Amino acid sequence: MCTRYISPEEREIEAFWKIDRTSNQRKDWEALLTVFPLSPAMFIRRADEVDYARELVTGQWGMIPPWSTSNVPATKPKKGEEKGKRLSTVNARTEGMERSPTYKNAWARGKRCIIPAASYDEPNWETGKNVWWRFRRADGAPWGLAGLWDAWTDLxxxxxxxxxxxxxxxxxxxxxxxxxxxxxxxxxxxxxDKRTVIPLEVHDFDRWLTCTVEEAREMLKVPPVELFDAAPVES
Incomplete structure (x- = not known):
């Protein structure tokens, strides 16, 4: 699972994805370029149900479950408990998202997004210890990673x-x-059960944001090795 990545700058995202508008209901947030769990960062979604209109949004990396009492993802509290155990929701397993209490509503309602990434990091343990590897696209373009989004209101x-x-x-x-x-x-x-994020290609960007759930499911594929420029992160 991916737990850190580098986002392109806002102007680069707007130019590459031809963003129609920028929307952010929390004006106090400043999107970060080096992104870790629970950090604010930028993602792209369909704008107001308008076909082929994209908007850039700043949001928290880590889906907030519908039942949450705070922005920190947690399981549903048991009877007599004030809070549940903390959840890691930066990655959603495609094999179980349709049944997951955290992700199923977003998936069923077509709340799909594209996550821009200049690169992302994964751990390699072939030497017996963790060596971080960095993954860029071989063609030099930014990644457009498949994701889900949702909105949560602090009561x-x-x-x-x-x-x-x-x-x-x-x-x-x-x-x-x-x-x-x-x-x-x-x-x-x-x-x-080694995991991979799911890159989207340019010709699939609008389709991912606007298509049916059934069509979206067909787009979830393991990326070909030819896409990658990957190497250990230099110390």
Whole structure:
């Protein structure tokens, strides 16, 4: 799973994606370029249900579940508990999102987004310790990663929080992504459940934002190795 990435600057995103407008209901947020879980960053979504109109939004990386009492994602609290256990919602597994209490409504309602990334990092444990690798596109363009978004309202303050998550899928056997993440010695090589984010191509940007759920499901594919320019991060 991806837990850090670098976002292009706003002007670069607007030029590459030909953004129609910028929308942000929380004017106090400043999008970061180096993005970590719960950081504010930029994502692209369909504007007001208008076909082929894109808008740039600043939101929190880490989907806020509908039941949350704060912007920090957590499980539903059990009876007698004030808060549940903290959740990691920066990545959503495509295999279970349709059943997930956190993601199923966003997926069913077509709240899909594109997450711009100049690069993203993944851990490699082939040496026995974590070595971070950085992934860029081989053609020099920014990544447009598939994601989901939603809006959550703080009932105490009335503030509206936009939040988003990256979609991931199984990459066991992939010549590059199958090498990332710490292996489980108890499992065979073809059952490690190594994960990959899902890059979208330029010709699919508008389709991803506007198509049906069934069509969107068909677009979830393991990326070909030819897309990548990947190497260990220099110290």
């Amino acid at each position: 105490k303050t009335g503030e509206v929080w936009e939040s988003y998550t990256m979609l991931t899928m199984n990459a066991d056997g992939h010549p590059l992504m199958g090498r990332m993440h710490k292996p489980d010695p108890k499992l065979p090589a073809d059952q490690q």
